[in-house]
Amino acid sequence: MTTWLLYGATGYTGTLIAQEAVKRGLRPVLAGRSKEKVQTLAEELDLEFRIFELNDRTAEHLNGIDLVLHCAGPFEKTSEPMIHACLEADAHYLDITGEISVFEHTHSLHEEAQRKNIIFCSGVGFDVIPTDCTALKLQQALPDAIELALGFDSDSGISPGTMKTMVEGLGGGNIIREDGQLTAVAIGKHQRVIDFGRGRKSAMAIPWGDVATAYYTTGIPNITAWIPTPKPAAKMARLMNVASPLLSSEKVKQPLLKWIERSIQGPDQEERAGSAAHIWGQAKNKDGVIKTCRIDTANVYDLTVYGALEVTQRLLSGDYPGGSWTPAALFGPELLESLPGSGRFEIDSFYPGTAN
Template identity: 25%
Template sequence: MKQRVAGRQQIAVYGASGHTGRFVVAELRRRGVPVVAAGRDITRLLDCGFDGEAVGIRAALIDDPAALISAFSGCAAVINCAGPFLDTALPVAQAALAAGAHYLDITTEQASAWNVLQQMDRPARRAGVTAVPAAGFFGGLADLVVAAGLGTAREADTIDIAIMLDSWHPTEGTRRTGARNTAVRQVVSGGKLVPLPQPAPEREWDFPAPWHRKSVTALPFSEIPLITQRVKTGELHTWLSQVALDDIRNAATPPPVPVDASGRSAQRFLVEAAIGRHGGQLRISVSGQDIYAVTAPLVCEAALRVLASPPPRGGAYAPSALFDGAAFLRALAPQHLSLTGLPD
C-alpha cells in the first residue's frame, strides 16, 4: 500500500479552464486551499488568468499517463471537471491513484460513475486512497438528499427524485457530454436495474412554491449508480422539469450568462426526493442558484471531508457512503443551499 503524506493539502483540478472547473478553482481558493490548475490545453489554462503564485498551472493530455501522474504529483486530491467523463474518468482516476491522491469527479453519466465504482474500488484500496464519482449537482446532490431522508436506513419502498430547473443554458462541455453519452439509461423498477422505458414516461409533479405543479419527464443521471450502491429499493426514478429538457434539446439555446460577481447565472434549481417507506412518504428538498456554480461547493466540501477523514482502507464510494447526508447539506446552507424538510 502506498503511504500518503499526512497534511499534504494541495488539490489538483483537472479541467480547470472549463466553465465548472473555474468555479471549483475559485471555491478552493476561497477556502484557502492551494490549487494546481490542470488540463489538456496549456493555452486555455494560461488564458484563465489564474494567479501564478496561488495556483500552479500544469498541462497533461488524457492519453499520456506519465504526464497526468506528473501533473498530480504532490497533490492530496484530484477533482476531475473535464468531460465527457466516459473518456476522462478512468485515465484521470488511475493517474491520481498512481500519484497517491484521492480522486473525485462531477460526472452526470451513469456509465462513467459505474466504471469508477466498479473498476477503481480495488485499485484505490491497494493505493490507500479514495475515489468518489459524481460528487456534483447531478448525482451527488440527489444521493445526499436521499441519504438525509433515510438516515441510517438502507432500504425504501420507492424513491422518486424530481429536479426543477427554471431554465437550462448548457455549457459547451454539457453539449459534448450529451453527444458522447449514448449509453442506455437505467432506473430501478421491481427491485431491479432496468433500461429507462422508451418513450420516457411523463407526469405532473407538485413542487414547493414558487414552482408548484409542473410537467416532468423521466431522465435518470448518475444518482442511480450512487444510490443503488447503498440503498435497496423497489423503485428509483428521476424526473426533470420539461422546461429544462426543452432548453437542453434546443440547439439554439445559448450558454449560461453570468449575472453576479461570482459568475453565477440566473438559473434557479430545486431537487426534491420523495421517499416512500413503511406506508408513509417523506419529502426533502434543496434549492439554490446555478447548477454549474453549486457543483463547486459540493465537490470541494466532499474533497476536504475525504482529506480530513479518509476511509482507513480506501476504495471507491458514493458520497452518501462516506458522509452523513444531513450534516453535509447543512454545511452548505444557507450560503449555497436552502433546505426544506430535513429531519432533525
C-alpha cells in the first residue's frame, strides 16, 4: 500500500487539498509545524498526522512515505529541505509553487532523482499546470517556435500563502527567458495588449515560473509570462524599480507578512465557483507564423486542488521515469483538459501575408 504525506496541510490550499482527498477516498498523512492545527484537522478528517520542522533532519519523519505533496510556502524558503529529505527517503516530491528559483533548483537535481528512480515535479497547481500544458500544446502545433508568451486572466481572490509569496518577491524586478537564459529586466518594461479570452486588455510581463518550466518542457529559447495590468498600474510598477532596495528590505516585508497572517483568509467556495481562469499562450517562429492558444479552467485554487491530487494519484498508481519533470512533460497537454472545470484547447493561426 502506498502512503503519501501532505505537508502544509493546514494552510489555505493545503486544507482544500486534504478535504478533497478524503472526498475521493484518499488517506494522506497530514503534516506541518503546528501540532494544534494539524491534529485538529487530522481528527476532523480521521487521518494520521505527523508534526515536524523543515531542516536537515526532515528525512527522519518520512519513514514509510512514498510521496510528499509539499504545500507550505514561501517555497523559496521551504522547498529545499523537503526536496533533499525526499532524496534521502526515496520519496517522490511534488509542490504547488510558482517560484522560478524553486523550479531551477528542482531541475538541477534531475540526475540525482534519476539515480534514485524518484520523481520531482514542482508546480502541480495553478498556474503551472495550465500554462505548462498550453506551452506544450503550442510547441506541438509549431515545433520550430523560437518565442513563447504565456499568461492568464482571472478574478479569483488571493490566499494568505500567495500574498506572502508576493511580498517576499517585492523589489525583485522581472525575469524573462532570453536566448535560453534567465535574464533580469525592469518590472513594467514589457507591456502589450492581449485577449486572454474575454476581450483585449493591457498586460504586463511578470516574473512567473513559466519562464523556467515552459523552457524545460518545450526548449523554446525566448519566453515571457503575462497578466492583465491596467496602464496606470504598469506605470506604477516601473516607478517601483527605483524603490526596489527599500521594498526588498525586511523592515518593509515583516510588517506586511504579519498583517497578512492576521487579515487575509482566502476566497470562500462561492467566490471560487464564480471565478473561472482564462489561459492564453502564443508561439512564433522565425518566419513570423503565430499560433495562439486559449483554454478556460476552474478557478486558480480549485484547479490547484484538482491538479495536485491528479498528479499524486497518477504517480502512486503508475510507472513513470525518475528525474525532475514538469507536469506537461510527464503527462502531456491533455492533463489540463482532464481536470474538472477545464474546457478544450483552441488554437488560432496567423501566417504572414495572409488575412488573420
